[in-house]
Amino acid sequence: MTLQPTDLPAAAAEAFQELTDEQKVAFVASYQGRRRSMPLMMAFAILLPIQLFLLGKILLGVLFLLTGGGFGVWYVVEWFLTPKRVRDYNTKVATETLTLVNAGPPPAPSPAESEEE
16 A cells, blocks of 8 residues: 655545555655655755746746845745745646546557557
């Protein structure tokens, strides 16, 4: 039995329970590799403000750097915005991963379909 990741959003946690054991293993492997760690993103927000790039907010990250962190104000505000952005990013990753795991590999064409071609 595969252990469910502890940081899944509620909807993803419900969908996780409905997966087969094989799908659960695939989901956990993919999700753990793509999700972002809250403590690490907070450290980036405070010490080296590149978390926006790592969360897929490229334009926002460029604006942040060009304005010097909004002349320091945006830099401090970002400490409070980063946790929600990380949760949103991880929710998106969980949803995408569930979709991919549920879809599985494309079905092989039946012999009747390959004769028609």
